[in-house]
Amino acid sequence: MAYVVYVDHYNHKAIVHDEECTAHRRRGVRKVREDHWRTGFETAAEAMRFARSTGERRVDYCSWCLAEEKKKPARRGRSRTGFKVAIIGTGKPRSMQGRTGFAMAYSHADGYRATTGCELVACVDIAEENARAFADRYGLRRVYADYREMLATEKPDIVSICTWPHLHHPMVLDCARAGVRAIHCEKPMAPTFGEAKEMVRVCQETRTQLTFNHQRRFENRFVMARNLVREGVIGELRRMEGHWGNMMDVGTHWLDLFNFYNDDTPAEWVLAQVHRHNDASAFGVQVENQALCYIAYKNGVYGLLAMGEGHTIWAEHRLWGTEGVIEVDYPVVRVRGKGDGDWRVLEAANPEGPDASITKGIQDLVECLRTRREPVLSARNAFAATEIIFATYESCRRRGRVDLPLTIDDNPLHDLIKRGLLNR
Amino acid sequence: MATLKAVIIGCGKSTRTAGSKQHGISHCHVQGYQAIDGVKVVACCDIVEDYASAYAELYKLPKYYLDYKEMVKKEKPGIVSICTWPGLHAEMVIHCAKAGVRAIHCEKPMAPTFGEARKMKEVCEQTGTQLTFNHQRRFEKQYSTVRNLVNRGVIGKLRRIETECGNLYDWGTHWFDMMNFYNNDVPAEWVLGQIEVSSPGDAFGVRMENQGISHIRYANGVYGLMLSGPGLTTWANHRLLGSDGYIEADMPVVRVRGKGDKELRTITFPKEKNIGAWTAITWGILDLVHCLKTGREPELSVRKAFAATELIFATYESSRRRGRVDLPLSIDDNPLHAMLDAGEIGPNRKR
Numbered sequence: 001m002a003y004v005v006y007v008d009h010y011n012h013k014a015i016v017h018d019e020e021c022t023a024h025r026r027r028g029v030r031k032v033r034e035d036h037w038r039t040g041f042e043t044a045a046e047a048m049r050f051a052r053s054t055g056e057r058r059v060d061y062c063s064w065c066l067a068e069e070k071k072k073p074a075r076r077g078r079s080r081t082g083f084k085v086a087i088i089g090t091g092k093p094r095s096m097q098g099r100t101g102f103a104m105a106y107s108h109a110d111g112y113r114a115t116t117g118c119e120l121v122a123c124v125d126i127a128e129e130n131a132r133a134f135a136d137r138y139g140l141r142r143v144y145a146d147y148r149e150m151l152a153t154e155k156p157d158i159v160s161i162c163t164w165p166h167l168h169h170p171m172v173l174d175c176a177r178a179g180v181r182a183i184h185c186e187k188p189m190a191p192t193f194g195e196a197k198e199m200v201r202v203c204q205e206t207r208t209q210l211t212f213n214h215q216r217r218f219e220n221r222f223v224m225a226r227n228l229v230r231e232g233v234i235g236e237l238r239r240m241e242g243h244w245g246n247m248m249d250v251g252t253h254w255l256d257l258f259n260f261y262n263d264d265t266p267a268e269w270v271l272a273q274v275h276r277h278n279d280a281s282a283f284g285v286q287v288e289n290q291a292l293c294y295i296a297y298k299n300g301v302y303g304l305l306a307m308g309e310g311h312t313i314w315a316e317h318r319l320w321g322t323e324g325v326i327e328v329d330y331p332v333v334r335v336r337g338k339g340d341g342d343w344r345v346l347e348a349a350n351p352e353g354p355d356a357s358i359t360k361g362i363q364d365l366v367e368c369l370r371t372r373r374e375p376v377l378s379a380r381n382a383f384a385a386t387e388i389i390f391a392t393y394e395s396c397r398r399r400g401r402v403d404l405p406l407t408i409d410d411n412p413l414h415d416l417i418k419r420g421l422l423n424r
Numbered sequence: 425m426a427t428l429k430a431v432i433i434g435c436g437k438s439t440r441t442a443g444s445k446q447h448g449i450s451h452c453h454v455q456g457y458q459a460i461d462g463v464k465v466v467a468c469c470d471i472v473e474d475y476a477s478a479y480a481e482l483y484k485l486p487k488y489y490l491d492y493k494e495m496v497k498k499e500k501p502g503i504v505s506i507c508t509w510p511g512l513h514a515e516m517v518i519h520c521a522k523a524g525v526r527a528i529h530c531e532k533p534m535a536p537t538f539g540e541a542r543k544m545k546e547v548c549e550q551t552g553t554q555l556t557f558n559h560q561r562r563f564e565k566q567y568s569t570v571r572n573l574v575n576r577g578v579i580g581k582l583r584r585i586e587t588e589c590g591n592l593y594d595w596g597t598h599w600f601d602m603m604n605f606y607n608n609d610v611p612a613e614w615v616l617g618q619i620e621v622s623s624p625g626d627a628f629g630v631r632m633e634n635q636g637i638s639h640i641r642y643a644n645g646v647y648g649l650m651l652s653g654p655g656l657t658t659w660a661n662h663r664l665l666g667s668d669g670y671i672e673a674d675m676p677v678v679r680v681r682g683k684g685d686k687e688l689r690t691i692t693f694p695k696e697k698n699i700g701a702w703t704a705i706t707w708g709i710l711d712l713v714h715c716l717k718t719g720r721e722p723e724l725s726v727r728k729a730f731a732a733t734e735l736i737f738a739t740y741e742s743s744r745r746r747g748r749v750d751l752p753l754s755i756d757d758n759p760l761h762a763m764l765d766a767g768e769i770g771p772n773r774k775r
Contacts (some may be wrong), residue, residue: 238659269655271637273618275748290748292616292639296655304649310614310641310748314583314667323687325670341684342668399743399769401620401635416746423747 003047005038005054013058014051016044021065044069055113057139082117083181083366086156088147088171089163090125090134101283104186104213105162107355109138111362112158118366122154147171151178158366161185164283165248169195172210173202182209182369184362188252189382191285193390194409200379211365211375212382214256218357218364221348225319225328226261233337234321237262239302241320243313247274247291247389249282251307254317255385258295258303261319264381265299269403272392274413275308276422286414293392305392397421428463428713431501433492433516434508434531435470438478449531449558449705450507454483456709463503463713469495492516496523503713506530509628514540517555518547527554527716529709533597534729536630538737539756545726556712556722557729559601563707566693570664570673571606578682579666582607584647586658586665592619592636592736594627596652599662601732603640603648606664609728610644616748617739619760620653621770633760638739650739743769 002019019039041047044066051059061069087105094103105123112118120138124147125131131143144150151159151174159175161168161183169190175183183203189196189212203210216222229237240261242254259265274288281287290310295303306313317328324337331349336342350356361377368375391402393412416422436448450468457463469489470476480488489495496504496519504520506513506528514535520528528548534541534557548555561567574582585606587599604612617638624631635653642648651658660672660679668683676695679688708724715722738749740759767774 271618271620271635271656273616273637273742274746275616277747290616292618292637294637294651294656302655302657306639311639312647336681339686341686395618396746399619399746399763400622421746424745 002039003041003044005041005047005051007036007038007051007054007056009056011058012056013060014054014056015058015060015062016041016047016051016066016069017062018044018065021062057137059139082119083157083369084121084154085112085118085158085160086122086124086150086154087120087134087160087162088124088150089161089167090123090130091162092130093133093137104358105134105160106137107358108160108162108184108213108362109134110355111359112160112366113138114359115363115366118158118362121156122150124150148174148178151175151180156180158182158184158369165189165191165285169199172199176203176206176208176210179206180208182211182365184211184213184365184377187212187214187382188248188285188389189386191248191414192409192411193386193406196383196386196390197409200383203379209365209369209375210379211361211377212379213358213361214253214377214382214385215357215361216253216257217260217376218360220350221328221331221333222257222260222317224333224346224348225317225326228326228333228335228337229261229319229321233324233335234319234326235323235338237301237319237321239304239320241304241306241313241318242316243306243311244316245307246280246282246287246289247293247305247307247392248285248287251291251293251305251389251392252382252385254305254307255303255388256381257317259381259384262297262299262301262303264384265297265301266384267303267388267404268296268298269401270295270388270391270395271401272395274392274396274422276413276417286417288413291392293388293395295388428502428716429499430457430463430465430503430505431495431499432465432468432479432505432507433495434506434512435468435475435479435488436507438475448507450479450505452703452705453505453507453529453558453709454479454485456703456706457503457505457713458483459706460710460713466501467495467499493519493523496520496525501525503527503529503716509630510534510536511629514544517544521548521551521553521555524551525553527556527712529556529558529712529724532557532559532729533593533630533736534733536761537756537758538733538753541730541733541737542756545730548726554712554716554722555726556708556724557726558705558708559598559724559729559732560704560708561598561602562605562723563704563711566673566675566678566691567602567605567662569691569693570662570671570678571608573671573680573682574606574664574666575608578669578680579664579671580668580683582646582664582666584649584665586649586651586663588651588656588658588661590652591625591627591632591634592638592650592652592739593630593632596636596650596736597729597732599650600648600735601728602662603650603735604728604731606662607642607644607646607648609731610642610646611731612648612735612751613641613643614748614750615640615735615738615742617650617742619740619743619769621760621764624764624770631761631764633740636739638735638742640735648735650735 090105124144272293275290290308293305315327319326327334334343365375397412467487476488589595619633620635638650640648660674662673664671672679744759
């Protein structure tokens with residue numbers, strides 16, 4: 001028996017055929033576009049593996065010559081090493097006007113597609129046209145409007161949650177309790193600290209691997225900066241500084257990267273202030289306009305975030321050491337270590353493009369699902385960053401230093417907004 | 425040339441009889457005046473007679489008083505130095521200004537409340553009295569060297585001035601003033617800060633916080649970062665970040681890393697005590713006396729002292745307000761004290 005694959009780039013499909021299928025012989029199909037055929041596969045599975053590797057949207061068995069194969073449930077033979085993946089919250093496609101986010105679901109999907117042993121099986125969105133557009137793009141057979149129905153029907157191994165933050169907690173809990181093996185959730189974790197704590201706790205109980213997309217740990221310039229620190233180029237690390245948008249949506253990345261630079265050493269206390277003069281929000285979560293956050297870590301290193309409007313640090317990150325300074329910017333990293341009379345400018349853009357880090361994060365979590373190693377983007381790491389966001393808001397509410405671990409359950413910023421106590 | 429008469433209010437503990445181990449600041453003032461030709465210290469005053477008499481004897485002053493109002497009335501001094509605790513500054517400055525004293529040199533911090541600080545400034549403007557506050561560090565050699573290096577562009581364009589000290593109020597007043605000094609007294613635009621008061625400290629009768637952080641933006645785009653209390657550090661007294669390098673002022677050394685410097689270059693300054701001739705306090709007094717004659721604004725003028733004081737109280741207000749404080753500051757009280765007294769922060773915090 002010989003199997004062949006018909007690869008049609010124009011129609012975005014790769015179809016596995018039985019070489020000796022008489023139905024095709026009768027219709028003379030094999031003669032069409034000889035250059036599109038790839039031959040020499042001994043098994044249907046091998047041919048299918050090749051078909052998948054083409055990256056085409058529609059990958060399938062021919063229903064004429066491989067009707068039986070086509071009818072088989074997805075990858076039963078491979079499910080021991082392969083994982084079924086579902087995406088909750090497709091949102092609008094990138095190119096579409098009116099989209100409110102960064103089409104993260106598409107980046108997640110591209111990540112799974114580039115990871116061996118993963119198969120996208122289903123997607124969910126409350127807006128059917130969004131789900132259909134996504135399914136179309138990735139050749140998914142089934143779309144759902146209700147994620148609980150999807151969980152019950154598909155029983156996915158891995159779920160990516162790409163919805164707005166206020167939906168993370170209920171969805172993570174439902175997925176964990178439904179037996180999903182790994183949940184990859186977008187950031188920030190949740191709008192309240194209590195929800196963040198509970199997501200971590202429940203997944204520990206159900207032994208679900210939980211990760212959050214702080215994918216910048218895989219971004220080239222931050223990896224470069226961390227390596228420079230580890231090599232001792234600036235001596236002993238003293239203080240890490242960061243600037244950009246708001247604490248909740250962007251600060252979560254910066255705080256996670258501070259931990260990344262500082263060997264994930266726990267923080268001891270936070271002294272912070274925020275300023276809010278309008279109804280700023282990010283993905284449905286009320287945020288501040290400006291924030292100042294000073295962090296003391298247990299190893300004597302300090303962090304300083306000067307976030308939002310009116311603030312700058314003339315770089316995205318600055319790392320002060322005993323012997324020099326590193327400035328992380330885009331797309332360069334500047335370093336002035338011992339012996340440098342001026343800045344050394346290092347080109348640091350991601351060679352594989354901006355989404356490569358999201359893919360690497362997914363490849364890592366899938367690998368960890370096999371090896372049981374803690375993923376780079378583990379909930380434990382994400383929680384350490386999240387704790388400082390809420391400690392910042394609590395420092396403002398309490399008008400004082402916040403010693404960790406943080407024991408609140410709410411969002412102090414939201415509490416202050418509700419009680420009219422902010423910027424009074 | 426007519427001799428200017430100076431008097432000192434607040435002698436402080438006597439070394440001879442009260443066992444005071446250190447000379448109080450009043451000693452620096454009198455030594456400063458006595459080092460200048462054309463100025464004569466004619467009297468001193470303290471509510472404790474022993475202190476006043478010992479002081480007068482030490483410095484060979486013709487007379488001592490127990491009541492400063494009496495002293496000012498009888499002596500009609502041209503210059504008055506006020507070396508009492510901050511709580512008395514406003515009352516004494518205002519009285520002396522209204523009594524026709526030409527120049528008042530008052531100790532720092534200005535006052536325990538912002539309203540009092542503002543009142544002193546306004547009254548002296550009305551009466552035409554030259555008012556200065558002893559932020560004498562502007563005259564310390566190493567800090568003026570740092571400012572010169574910055575102004576010459578050794579570290580490129582100045583970006584941020586960081587300062588580290590024990591508290592925002594008693595010591596912080598100096599460092600906020602030095603931030604302004606390094607930035608050539610460009611006015612500040614806003615302050616965003618936070619404090620921690622678990623067990624309030626005290627300096628000369630004024631309650632203070634334990635830890636504080638204050639981020640200041642100046643009108644010329646330069647930022648100030650004040651770090652006070654345990655755990656808030658910049659590994660130097662001051663650190664100035666520029667586009668081409670940085671400077672660390674860490675008495676008795678200044679370390680510079682400008683363009684082309686492969687590492688920090690160290691400049692060492694001799695340590696000087698606060699008393700004795702030709703110290704910073706003396707320079708400050710020399711300057712104010714000269715300005716009294718020429719009408720030029722003194723280096724330690726109330727205008728500059730007030731700008732530093734505003735940053736202290738704006739930091740406290742940022743904590744109280746839970747937000748950014750845009751200047752000019754319009755409060756009258758001390759937000760730290762108000763929050764402590766209301767049980768909103770501190771050891772008596774209502775949970």
